[in-house]
Amino acid sequence: MDTTNSFSKKISRRDALKLGSIAAMATTATMVSPQKTIAKPVEEKKDSYNVSKHGTIDEIYNIDPKMQRFDQANSAFCKSILGDFGVIPLKPNDNPNMKNAFMNVVFATGGYNPISQEFNPHLKAQKPGHSDLDLALDTGALALENMTGSALARVLANESGPAMPLADGSLLPISLYKQQVPFPGQFNKYEKQHKFESPKDAAYAIKKAAKLYGADLVGIAPFEERWLYKSEVYLPMDVNGNPIKEHVNPFRQVKFDFKPKSVIVLGFEMDYEAYKTQPSAIGAAATSMGYSQMMETSVRLAYMIRRLGYNTVHAGNAVGISVPLAIQAGLGESSRMGLLVTEEYGPRVRIAKVYTDLDIELDKPKTFGVKEFCEICQKCADACPSEAISKAVKTTDPENKPKNDCNGKGVDKWYNDHQKCMSFWGENWGECAVCISVCPYNKIDMWHHDAAKSVTKIPGLRRLARTFDEIFGYGKAGSEKLMKAYWNRRI
Numbered sequence: 001m002d003t004t005n006s007f008s009k010k011i012s013r014r015d016a017l018k019l020g021s022i023a024a025m026a027t028t029a030t031m032v033s034p035q036k037t038i039a040k041p042v043e044e045k046k047d048s049y050n051v052s053k054h055g056t057i058d059e060i061y062n063i064d065p066k067m068q069r070f071d072q073a074n075s076a077f078c079k080s081i082l083g084d085f086g087v088i089p090l091k092p093n094d095n096p097n098m099k100n101a102f103m104n105v106v107f108a109t110g111g112y113n114p115i116s117q118e119f120n121p122h123l124k125a126q127k128p129g130h131s132d133l134d135l136a137l138d139t140g141a142l143a144l145e146n147m148t149g150s151a152l153a154r155v156l157a158n159e160s161g162p163a164m165p166l167a168d169g170s171l172l173p174i175s176l177y178k179q180q181v182p183f184p185g186q187f188n189k190y191e192k193q194h195k196f197e198s199p200k201d202a203a204y205a206i207k208k209a210a211k212l213y214g215a216d217l218v219g220i221a222p223f224e225e226r227w228l229y230k231s232e233v234y235l236p237m238d239v240n241g242n243p244i245k246e247h248v249n250p251f252r253q254v255k256f257d258f259k260p261k262s263v264i265v266l267g268f269e270m271d272y273e274a275y276k277t278q279p280s281a282i283g284a285a286a287t288s289m290g291y292s293q294m295m296e297t298s299v300r301l302a303y304m305i306r307r308l309g310y311n312t313v314h315a316g317n318a319v320g321i322s323v324p325l326a327i328q329a330g331l332g333e334s335s336r337m338g339l340l341v342t343e344e345y346g347p348r349v350r351i352a353k354v355y356t357d358l359d360i361e362l363d364k365p366k367t368f369g370v371k372e373f374c375e376i377c378q379k380c381a382d383a384c385p386s387e388a389i390s391k392a393v394k395t396t397d398p399e400n401k402p403k404n405d406c407n408g409k410g411v412d413k414w415y416n417d418h419q420k421c422m423s424f425w426g427e428n429w430g431e432c433a434v435c436i437s438v439c440p441y442n443k444i445d446m447w448h449h450d451a452a453k454s455v456t457k458i459p460g461l462r463r464l465a466r467t468f469d470e471i472f473g474y475g476k477a478g479s480e481k482l483m484k485a486y487w488n489r490r491i
Protein backbone atom coordinates (compact mmCIF):
# COMPACT_ATOMS: atom_id res chain seq x y z
CA MET A 1 0.00 0.00 0.00
CA ASP A 2 1.29 3.41 -0.82
CA THR A 3 1.82 5.29 2.40
CA THR A 4 1.49 8.75 0.90
CA ASN A 5 -2.25 8.64 1.16
CA SER A 6 -2.48 7.51 4.76
CA PHE A 7 0.31 9.84 5.87
CA SER A 8 -1.32 12.81 4.28
CA LYS A 9 -4.65 11.99 5.86
CA LYS A 10 -3.02 12.42 9.26
CA ILE A 11 -2.42 16.10 8.48
CA SER A 12 -5.68 17.94 8.88
CA ARG A 13 -6.56 20.61 6.37
CA ARG A 14 -6.42 23.27 9.07
CA ASP A 15 -2.93 22.17 10.17
CA ALA A 16 -1.78 22.05 6.60
CA LEU A 17 -2.97 25.55 5.95
CA LYS A 18 -0.99 26.74 8.94
CA LEU A 19 2.07 25.34 7.19
CA GLY A 20 1.25 26.88 3.86
CA SER A 21 2.27 30.33 2.79
CA ILE A 22 -1.31 31.38 2.19
CA ALA A 23 -2.49 30.56 5.71
CA ALA A 24 -3.67 34.11 6.13
CA MET A 25 -6.18 33.69 3.33
CA ALA A 26 -7.89 30.68 4.70
CA THR A 27 -9.32 31.18 7.99
CA THR A 28 -18.62 23.11 17.21
CA ALA A 29 -20.94 21.74 17.20
CA THR A 30 -20.31 18.77 19.45
CA MET A 31 -22.49 15.83 18.48
CA VAL A 32 -24.95 14.86 21.16
CA SER A 33 -24.82 11.20 21.92
CA PRO A 34 -28.18 9.46 22.17
CA GLN A 35 -26.66 6.67 24.23
CA LYS A 36 -25.23 7.26 27.67
CA THR A 37 -22.98 4.29 27.04
CA ILE A 38 -20.98 6.27 24.47
CA ALA A 39 -18.36 7.77 26.75
CA LYS A 40 -16.72 10.14 24.35
CA PRO A 41 -18.95 12.25 22.12
CA VAL A 42 -17.65 12.48 18.58
CA GLU A 43 -16.59 15.96 17.57
CA GLU A 44 -18.23 17.05 14.36
CA LYS A 45 -15.86 18.50 11.77
CA LYS A 46 -16.23 22.28 11.67
CA ASP A 47 -17.17 23.77 8.35
CA SER A 48 -14.07 25.13 6.74
CA TYR A 49 -13.46 28.61 5.43
CA ASN A 50 -16.06 30.19 3.17
CA VAL A 51 -18.73 27.47 3.28
CA SER A 52 -22.38 28.58 3.04
CA LYS A 53 -25.34 26.54 4.26
CA HIS A 54 -28.67 26.59 2.37
CA GLY A 55 -32.22 25.49 3.17
CA THR A 56 -32.76 23.40 0.03
CA ILE A 57 -31.10 22.57 -3.26
CA ASP A 58 -33.55 25.00 -4.96
CA GLU A 59 -31.82 27.90 -3.20
CA ILE A 60 -28.59 26.99 -5.02
CA TYR A 61 -29.71 25.89 -8.51
CA ASN A 62 -32.51 27.01 -10.77
CA ILE A 63 -34.77 23.97 -10.98
CA ASP A 64 -37.88 24.00 -13.16
CA PRO A 65 -40.88 23.07 -11.00
CA LYS A 66 -42.29 21.27 -14.06
CA MET A 67 -39.10 19.21 -14.48
CA GLN A 68 -39.82 15.69 -15.79
CA ARG A 69 -38.41 12.73 -13.92
CA PHE A 70 -35.55 11.00 -15.76
CA ASP A 71 -35.77 7.49 -17.23
CA GLN A 72 -32.84 5.33 -16.12
CA ALA A 73 -32.85 3.73 -19.58
CA ASN A 74 -31.78 7.14 -20.95
CA SER A 75 -28.64 7.21 -18.84
CA ALA A 76 -25.65 6.87 -21.16
CA PHE A 77 -24.47 3.72 -19.43
CA CYS A 78 -27.82 1.94 -19.73
CA LYS A 79 -28.33 3.18 -23.28
CA SER A 80 -24.96 1.82 -24.24
CA ILE A 81 -25.72 -1.64 -22.90
CA LEU A 82 -29.26 -1.53 -24.23
CA GLY A 83 -27.79 -0.79 -27.65
CA ASP A 84 -27.90 -4.53 -28.13
CA PHE A 85 -31.66 -4.25 -27.64
CA GLY A 86 -32.14 -1.65 -30.32
CA VAL A 87 -32.56 1.29 -27.94
CA ILE A 88 -29.52 3.10 -29.23
CA PRO A 89 -26.96 1.83 -31.72
CA LEU A 90 -23.44 2.96 -30.86
CA LYS A 91 -20.34 2.62 -33.03
CA PRO A 92 -19.99 -0.80 -34.67
CA ASN A 93 -17.42 -2.99 -33.04
CA ASP A 94 -14.37 -4.90 -34.30
CA ASN A 95 -15.31 -7.66 -31.91
CA PRO A 96 -17.76 -9.94 -33.75
CA ASN A 97 -19.24 -11.07 -30.43
CA MET A 98 -20.43 -7.57 -29.56
CA LYS A 99 -22.83 -5.33 -31.41
CA ASN A 100 -21.50 -2.04 -30.10
CA ALA A 101 -18.10 -0.89 -28.94
CA PHE A 102 -19.32 0.01 -25.48
CA MET A 103 -19.89 -3.67 -24.74
CA ASN A 104 -16.08 -3.93 -24.77
CA VAL A 105 -16.18 -2.04 -21.48
CA VAL A 106 -18.85 -4.20 -19.93
CA PHE A 107 -16.82 -7.26 -20.73
CA ALA A 108 -13.38 -5.77 -20.23
CA THR A 109 -14.26 -4.28 -16.86
CA GLY A 110 -13.24 -6.83 -14.33
CA GLY A 111 -11.43 -8.63 -17.15
CA TYR A 112 -13.42 -11.80 -16.60
CA ASN A 113 -14.58 -12.59 -20.12
CA PRO A 114 -11.76 -14.37 -21.99
CA ILE A 115 -13.70 -14.48 -25.29
CA SER A 116 -14.06 -10.73 -25.34
CA GLN A 117 -10.52 -10.20 -24.12
CA GLU A 118 -9.10 -11.92 -27.22
CA PHE A 119 -10.05 -8.78 -29.14
CA ASN A 120 -8.65 -6.28 -26.63
CA PRO A 121 -5.65 -4.71 -28.46
CA HIS A 122 -4.25 -3.12 -25.29
CA LEU A 123 -4.27 -6.46 -23.52
CA LYS A 124 -2.70 -8.23 -26.49
CA ALA A 125 0.15 -5.74 -26.36
CA GLN A 126 0.26 -5.95 -22.53
CA LYS A 127 0.22 -2.13 -22.51
CA PRO A 128 0.96 -0.53 -19.15
CA GLY A 129 -2.34 0.05 -17.39
CA HIS A 130 -4.08 -2.65 -19.48
CA SER A 131 -1.98 -5.76 -18.79
CA ASP A 132 -3.19 -9.03 -17.29
CA LEU A 133 -1.97 -7.82 -13.89
CA ASP A 134 -3.91 -4.54 -14.24
CA LEU A 135 -7.11 -6.26 -15.37
CA ALA A 136 -6.79 -8.81 -12.58
CA LEU A 137 -6.56 -5.93 -10.10
CA ASP A 138 -9.88 -4.68 -11.44
CA THR A 139 -11.41 -8.18 -11.37
CA GLY A 140 -10.70 -8.49 -7.64
CA ALA A 141 -11.94 -4.99 -6.90
CA LEU A 142 -15.22 -5.56 -8.72
CA ALA A 143 -15.91 -9.01 -7.25
CA LEU A 144 -18.59 -7.98 -4.75
CA GLU A 145 -20.28 -5.62 -7.16
CA ASN A 146 -20.38 -8.35 -9.81
CA MET A 147 -22.14 -10.70 -7.41
CA THR A 148 -25.09 -8.34 -7.10
CA GLY A 149 -25.15 -6.16 -10.20
CA SER A 150 -25.54 -3.27 -7.78
CA ALA A 151 -24.15 -0.67 -10.17
CA LEU A 152 -27.37 -0.67 -12.14
CA ALA A 153 -29.86 -2.25 -9.81
CA ARG A 154 -31.33 -2.39 -6.38
CA VAL A 155 -28.93 -4.46 -4.32
CA LEU A 156 -29.78 -8.04 -3.31
CA ALA A 157 -33.40 -7.54 -4.22
CA ASN A 158 -33.52 -10.22 -6.91
CA GLU A 159 -33.74 -7.33 -9.30
CA SER A 160 -30.72 -7.57 -11.59
CA GLY A 161 -27.13 -8.70 -11.84
CA PRO A 162 -26.01 -12.25 -12.55
CA ALA A 163 -29.11 -14.43 -12.50
CA MET A 164 -30.31 -17.98 -13.08
CA PRO A 165 -33.71 -18.60 -14.69
CA LEU A 166 -35.84 -20.94 -12.58
CA ALA A 167 -38.43 -23.44 -13.83
CA ASP A 168 -41.31 -21.05 -12.97
CA GLY A 169 -39.77 -18.30 -15.13
CA SER A 170 -38.51 -16.24 -12.19
CA LEU A 171 -34.84 -15.37 -11.73
CA LEU A 172 -32.55 -16.12 -8.82
CA PRO A 173 -29.40 -14.00 -8.42
CA ILE A 174 -26.35 -16.21 -8.81
CA SER A 175 -24.83 -14.89 -5.61
CA LEU A 176 -27.88 -16.00 -3.62
CA TYR A 177 -28.09 -19.29 -5.48
CA LYS A 178 -24.50 -20.11 -4.64
CA GLN A 179 -25.04 -19.22 -1.01
CA GLN A 180 -28.37 -21.11 -0.91
CA VAL A 181 -30.06 -17.99 0.58
CA PRO A 182 -28.64 -18.55 4.10
CA PHE A 183 -31.52 -17.44 6.31
CA PRO A 184 -34.97 -17.17 4.74
CA GLY A 185 -36.62 -13.98 5.90
CA GLN A 186 -33.30 -12.55 7.05
CA PHE A 187 -33.96 -9.37 5.19
CA ASN A 188 -37.48 -8.82 6.54
CA LYS A 189 -37.98 -5.87 8.84
CA TYR A 190 -38.22 -6.55 12.57
CA GLU A 191 -41.75 -6.31 13.93
CA LYS A 192 -40.91 -4.30 17.05
CA GLN A 193 -39.82 -0.77 16.20
CA HIS A 194 -36.94 0.81 18.10
CA LYS A 195 -37.84 4.34 19.20
CA PHE A 196 -35.08 6.92 19.14
CA GLU A 197 -35.35 9.87 21.54
CA SER A 198 -35.45 12.26 18.59
CA PRO A 199 -34.74 12.39 14.84
CA LYS A 200 -31.37 13.95 15.77
CA ASP A 201 -30.50 10.90 17.87
CA ALA A 202 -31.56 8.63 15.01
CA ALA A 203 -29.32 10.56 12.61
CA TYR A 204 -26.39 10.29 15.01
CA ALA A 205 -26.76 6.50 15.37
CA ILE A 206 -27.21 5.90 11.65
CA LYS A 207 -24.22 8.08 10.73
CA LYS A 208 -22.06 6.37 13.34
CA ALA A 209 -23.05 2.95 11.94
CA ALA A 210 -22.53 4.07 8.32
CA LYS A 211 -18.97 5.11 9.16
CA LEU A 212 -18.32 1.78 10.90
CA TYR A 213 -19.68 -0.05 7.85
CA GLY A 214 -17.24 1.75 5.57
CA ALA A 215 -18.70 5.08 4.38
CA ASP A 216 -16.29 8.01 4.18
CA LEU A 217 -19.11 10.55 3.96
CA VAL A 218 -22.73 10.36 5.08
CA GLY A 219 -25.60 12.83 4.94
CA ILE A 220 -29.38 12.69 4.96
CA ALA A 221 -31.71 14.15 2.32
CA PRO A 222 -35.49 14.39 2.29
CA PHE A 223 -37.24 11.88 0.02
CA GLU A 224 -38.48 13.72 -3.08
CA GLU A 225 -40.24 12.07 -5.98
CA ARG A 226 -38.60 14.39 -8.53
CA TRP A 227 -35.22 12.66 -8.01
CA LEU A 228 -36.63 9.15 -8.50
CA TYR A 229 -36.19 7.59 -11.93
CA LYS A 230 -39.44 7.73 -13.87
CA SER A 231 -38.72 4.13 -14.84
CA GLU A 232 -35.87 1.79 -14.00
CA VAL A 233 -33.93 -0.75 -16.01
CA TYR A 234 -34.37 -4.42 -15.23
CA LEU A 235 -31.32 -6.11 -16.72
CA PRO A 236 -30.61 -9.61 -15.40
CA MET A 237 -27.48 -11.23 -16.85
CA ASP A 238 -26.44 -14.85 -17.19
CA VAL A 239 -23.27 -16.31 -15.72
CA ASN A 240 -21.26 -15.10 -18.70
CA GLY A 241 -22.46 -11.55 -18.21
CA ASN A 242 -24.86 -11.59 -21.18
CA PRO A 243 -28.25 -9.93 -20.57
CA ILE A 244 -31.08 -12.51 -20.47
CA LYS A 245 -33.01 -10.91 -23.31
CA GLU A 246 -36.48 -12.28 -22.64
CA HIS A 247 -36.36 -10.84 -19.10
CA VAL A 248 -34.91 -7.42 -19.88
CA ASN A 249 -37.27 -4.52 -19.27
CA PRO A 250 -35.74 -1.07 -19.83
CA PHE A 251 -38.84 0.83 -18.69
CA ARG A 252 -40.14 -0.73 -15.49
CA GLN A 253 -42.03 1.40 -12.93
CA VAL A 254 -40.08 2.40 -9.81
CA LYS A 255 -42.15 1.19 -6.89
CA PHE A 256 -41.75 1.15 -3.12
CA ASP A 257 -43.84 -1.07 -0.83
CA PHE A 258 -43.69 1.68 1.84
CA LYS A 259 -43.69 5.48 1.96
CA PRO A 260 -40.06 6.67 2.14
CA LYS A 261 -39.38 9.77 4.25
CA SER A 262 -35.68 10.25 3.70
CA VAL A 263 -32.59 9.05 1.85
CA ILE A 264 -29.33 8.29 3.63
CA VAL A 265 -26.60 9.23 1.15
CA LEU A 266 -23.23 7.50 1.46
CA GLY A 267 -19.96 8.68 -0.11
CA PHE A 268 -16.88 6.51 -0.75
CA GLU A 269 -13.45 7.89 -1.56
CA MET A 270 -11.67 6.27 -4.53
CA ASP A 271 -7.91 5.72 -4.34
CA TYR A 272 -5.90 8.80 -5.30
CA GLU A 273 -2.77 7.00 -6.54
CA ALA A 274 -4.78 4.61 -8.73
CA TYR A 275 -6.82 7.51 -10.11
CA LYS A 276 -3.66 9.29 -11.23
CA THR A 277 -3.25 6.52 -13.85
CA GLN A 278 -6.60 7.13 -15.57
CA PRO A 279 -7.68 6.03 -18.15
CA SER A 280 -6.44 2.55 -17.20
CA ALA A 281 -7.55 -0.72 -15.63
CA ILE A 282 -5.66 0.38 -12.50
CA GLY A 283 -7.87 3.47 -12.25
CA ALA A 284 -10.87 1.29 -13.07
CA ALA A 285 -9.92 -0.92 -10.10
CA ALA A 286 -10.28 2.09 -7.80
CA THR A 287 -13.72 2.75 -9.29
CA SER A 288 -14.62 -0.93 -8.90
CA MET A 289 -13.58 -0.83 -5.24
CA GLY A 290 -16.00 2.06 -4.86
CA TYR A 291 -18.81 -0.01 -6.39
CA SER A 292 -18.08 -2.97 -4.15
CA GLN A 293 -18.02 -0.64 -1.12
CA MET A 294 -21.32 0.94 -2.20
CA MET A 295 -22.90 -2.51 -2.14
CA GLU A 296 -21.32 -3.62 1.12
CA THR A 297 -22.10 -0.53 3.16
CA SER A 298 -25.60 0.13 1.86
CA VAL A 299 -26.60 -3.49 2.42
CA ARG A 300 -25.24 -3.42 5.98
CA LEU A 301 -27.00 -0.17 6.80
CA ALA A 302 -30.27 -1.45 5.34
CA TYR A 303 -30.03 -4.64 7.41
CA MET A 304 -29.41 -2.58 10.53
CA ILE A 305 -32.38 -0.26 9.91
CA ARG A 306 -34.67 -3.23 9.16
CA ARG A 307 -33.51 -4.82 12.43
CA LEU A 308 -34.68 -1.59 14.09
CA GLY A 309 -38.14 -2.14 12.60
CA TYR A 310 -38.15 0.28 9.64
CA ASN A 311 -38.37 -0.22 5.87
CA THR A 312 -35.46 0.33 3.49
CA VAL A 313 -34.54 0.18 -0.16
CA HIS A 314 -30.82 0.40 -0.84
CA ALA A 315 -29.17 1.11 -4.15
CA GLY A 316 -26.02 2.10 -5.92
CA ASN A 317 -26.79 4.11 -9.05
CA ALA A 318 -30.30 2.63 -9.27
CA VAL A 319 -33.75 3.81 -8.11
CA GLY A 320 -32.99 7.55 -8.32
CA ILE A 321 -30.41 10.12 -9.38
CA SER A 322 -27.62 10.26 -6.82
CA VAL A 323 -26.05 13.71 -7.39
CA PRO A 324 -29.01 15.95 -6.37
CA LEU A 325 -29.65 13.71 -3.37
CA ALA A 326 -26.01 14.02 -2.31
CA ILE A 327 -26.18 17.82 -2.72
CA GLN A 328 -29.37 17.99 -0.64
CA ALA A 329 -27.69 15.76 1.98
CA GLY A 330 -24.87 18.31 2.32
CA LEU A 331 -22.14 16.16 0.76
CA GLY A 332 -21.05 18.67 -1.89
CA GLU A 333 -21.89 20.63 -5.03
CA SER A 334 -22.52 19.93 -8.70
CA SER A 335 -19.76 20.73 -11.20
CA ARG A 336 -18.98 21.35 -14.87
CA MET A 337 -18.36 17.62 -15.41
CA GLY A 338 -21.77 16.93 -13.85
CA LEU A 339 -20.40 14.93 -10.94
CA LEU A 340 -20.65 15.68 -7.24
CA VAL A 341 -17.66 17.64 -5.93
CA THR A 342 -17.07 17.14 -2.21
CA GLU A 343 -14.89 19.32 0.01
CA GLU A 344 -12.99 16.28 1.22
CA TYR A 345 -12.21 14.33 -1.98
CA GLY A 346 -13.49 16.52 -4.81
CA PRO A 347 -15.21 14.39 -7.49
CA ARG A 348 -13.20 11.27 -6.51
CA VAL A 349 -16.16 9.65 -4.74
CA ARG A 350 -18.86 7.09 -5.45
CA ILE A 351 -22.35 7.44 -4.04
CA ALA A 352 -24.83 4.89 -2.65
CA LYS A 353 -28.12 5.50 -0.90
CA VAL A 354 -30.62 3.93 1.48
CA TYR A 355 -34.27 5.03 1.22
CA THR A 356 -36.11 4.62 4.53
CA ASP A 357 -39.25 5.51 6.53
CA LEU A 358 -37.26 6.04 9.75
CA ASP A 359 -37.80 9.53 11.23
CA ILE A 360 -34.34 11.02 10.96
CA GLU A 361 -32.88 14.54 11.07
CA LEU A 362 -32.11 15.94 7.63
CA ASP A 363 -28.91 17.70 6.61
CA LYS A 364 -28.65 21.01 4.78
CA PRO A 365 -26.98 21.61 1.40
CA LYS A 366 -23.72 23.57 1.41
CA THR A 367 -21.71 25.48 -1.16
CA PHE A 368 -18.03 26.37 -1.19
CA GLY A 369 -17.63 28.05 -4.58
CA VAL A 370 -17.49 25.07 -6.98
CA LYS A 371 -19.83 26.51 -9.61
CA GLU A 372 -17.98 29.83 -9.66
CA PHE A 373 -14.61 28.08 -9.89
CA CYS A 374 -15.82 25.74 -12.67
CA GLU A 375 -16.69 28.85 -14.73
CA ILE A 376 -12.99 29.73 -14.71
CA CYS A 377 -11.29 26.34 -14.56
CA GLN A 378 -12.45 24.06 -17.44
CA LYS A 379 -9.57 21.60 -16.82
CA CYS A 380 -11.87 18.60 -17.19
CA ALA A 381 -13.21 19.91 -20.51
CA ASP A 382 -9.68 20.54 -21.84
CA ALA A 383 -8.44 17.08 -20.78
CA CYS A 384 -11.45 15.02 -21.89
CA PRO A 385 -10.28 12.71 -24.74
CA SER A 386 -13.75 12.66 -26.35
CA GLU A 387 -14.51 16.39 -25.98
CA ALA A 388 -17.68 15.41 -24.17
CA ILE A 389 -17.58 18.15 -21.52
CA SER A 390 -19.13 21.54 -22.19
CA LYS A 391 -16.77 24.49 -22.64
CA ALA A 392 -19.52 27.08 -22.16
CA VAL A 393 -18.29 29.56 -19.57
CA LYS A 394 -21.59 29.76 -17.70
CA THR A 395 -24.48 27.32 -17.52
CA THR A 396 -26.71 30.13 -18.81
CA ASP A 397 -24.66 30.66 -22.01
CA PRO A 398 -26.75 30.06 -25.18
CA GLU A 399 -24.40 27.32 -26.45
CA ASN A 400 -24.95 25.27 -23.28
CA LYS A 401 -27.86 23.24 -24.62
CA PRO A 402 -28.93 19.61 -23.98
CA LYS A 403 -26.96 17.33 -26.33
CA ASN A 404 -29.33 14.34 -26.49
CA ASP A 405 -31.82 12.53 -24.28
CA CYS A 406 -29.02 11.29 -21.99
CA ASN A 407 -29.28 14.80 -20.49
CA GLY A 408 -31.87 15.33 -17.78
CA LYS A 409 -33.50 18.68 -18.44
CA GLY A 410 -34.96 21.47 -16.29
CA VAL A 411 -31.95 21.94 -14.00
CA ASP A 412 -29.37 24.73 -14.17
CA LYS A 413 -26.19 22.80 -15.11
CA TRP A 414 -23.60 22.22 -17.82
CA TYR A 415 -24.86 19.84 -20.51
CA ASN A 416 -22.29 17.24 -21.53
CA ASP A 417 -22.33 14.68 -24.33
CA HIS A 418 -22.44 11.38 -22.46
CA GLN A 419 -22.71 9.37 -25.67
CA LYS A 420 -19.32 10.73 -26.81
CA CYS A 421 -17.95 9.79 -23.40
CA MET A 422 -19.26 6.21 -23.60
CA SER A 423 -17.96 5.82 -27.15
CA PHE A 424 -14.47 6.67 -25.90
CA TRP A 425 -14.85 4.06 -23.15
CA GLY A 426 -15.63 1.51 -25.86
CA GLU A 427 -12.60 2.47 -27.93
CA ASN A 428 -10.43 2.43 -24.82
CA TRP A 429 -11.63 -1.07 -23.82
CA GLY A 430 -12.21 0.25 -20.35
CA GLU A 431 -13.31 3.19 -18.28
CA CYS A 432 -11.87 6.68 -18.43
CA ALA A 433 -12.46 9.19 -15.55
CA VAL A 434 -9.62 11.46 -16.75
CA CYS A 435 -12.00 14.32 -15.89
CA ILE A 436 -12.00 13.28 -12.23
CA SER A 437 -8.25 12.75 -12.07
CA VAL A 438 -7.39 16.23 -13.44
CA CYS A 439 -9.90 18.19 -11.32
CA PRO A 440 -8.13 20.52 -8.85
CA TYR A 441 -10.63 19.50 -6.14
CA ASN A 442 -9.58 15.83 -6.47
CA LYS A 443 -6.36 16.20 -4.51
CA ILE A 444 -5.56 14.59 -1.17
CA ASP A 445 -4.92 16.68 1.94
CA MET A 446 -1.39 18.04 1.62
CA TRP A 447 -0.49 21.64 2.24
CA HIS A 448 0.09 22.62 -1.38
CA HIS A 449 -3.11 20.86 -2.50
CA ASP A 450 -5.00 22.50 0.34
CA ALA A 451 -3.57 25.86 -0.60
CA ALA A 452 -4.75 25.40 -4.19
CA LYS A 453 -8.21 24.29 -3.08
CA SER A 454 -8.51 27.18 -0.64
CA VAL A 455 -7.78 29.67 -3.39
CA THR A 456 -10.83 28.32 -5.29
CA LYS A 457 -12.99 29.78 -2.51
CA ILE A 458 -11.68 33.32 -2.86
CA PRO A 459 -13.48 35.17 -5.66
CA GLY A 460 -10.63 37.51 -6.66
CA LEU A 461 -8.05 34.71 -6.72
CA ARG A 462 -9.91 31.97 -8.57
CA ARG A 463 -8.04 32.58 -11.82
CA LEU A 464 -4.84 31.88 -9.93
CA ALA A 465 -6.11 28.54 -8.67
CA ARG A 466 -5.95 26.70 -11.98
CA THR A 467 -2.45 28.06 -12.57
CA PHE A 468 -1.51 26.99 -9.04
CA ASP A 469 -2.66 23.45 -9.89
CA GLU A 470 -0.54 23.43 -13.05
CA ILE A 471 2.54 24.84 -11.28
CA PHE A 472 2.57 21.96 -8.83
CA GLY A 473 2.39 19.53 -11.73
CA TYR A 474 -0.86 17.93 -10.67
CA GLY A 475 -3.89 17.32 -12.74
CA LYS A 476 -2.27 15.81 -15.84
CA ALA A 477 -4.02 12.80 -17.33
CA GLY A 478 -2.43 9.39 -16.77
CA SER A 479 0.71 8.51 -18.72
CA GLU A 480 2.37 5.12 -19.21
CA LYS A 481 5.04 6.31 -16.78
CA LEU A 482 2.43 6.86 -14.09
CA MET A 483 0.83 3.49 -14.85
CA LYS A 484 4.16 1.70 -14.43
CA ALA A 485 4.93 3.77 -11.36
CA TYR A 486 1.79 2.50 -9.67
CA TRP A 487 3.22 -1.03 -9.40
CA ASN A 488 6.77 0.12 -8.68
CA ARG A 489 5.85 2.30 -5.71
CA ARG A 490 6.75 0.86 -2.35
CA ILE A 491 3.91 -0.61 -0.29
Ligand code: SF4
Pocket residue numbers: 383384385386387388389420421422424425432433434435436
Ligand atom coordinates in the same frame (compact mmCIF):
# COMPACT_ATOMS: atom_id res chain seq x y z
S1 SF4 B 1 -14.87 9.89 -18.44
FE1 SF4 B 1 -13.29 10.48 -19.93
S2 SF4 B 1 -14.38 10.61 -21.88
FE2 SF4 B 1 -15.93 10.67 -20.25
S3 SF4 B 1 -16.28 12.83 -19.78
FE3 SF4 B 1 -14.71 12.12 -18.35
S4 SF4 B 1 -12.78 12.60 -19.39
FE4 SF4 B 1 -14.38 12.66 -20.95
Ligand code: SF4
Pocket residue numbers: 335336337373374375377378379380381435438439440441
Ligand atom coordinates in the same frame (compact mmCIF):
# COMPACT_ATOMS: atom_id res chain seq x y z
S1 SF4 C 1 -11.88 20.28 -13.48
FE1 SF4 C 1 -12.35 22.40 -13.05
S2 SF4 C 1 -14.13 22.86 -14.34
FE2 SF4 C 1 -13.96 20.64 -14.21
S3 SF4 C 1 -15.27 20.08 -12.49
FE3 SF4 C 1 -13.20 20.31 -11.66
S4 SF4 C 1 -13.14 22.43 -10.96
FE4 SF4 C 1 -14.90 22.27 -12.33
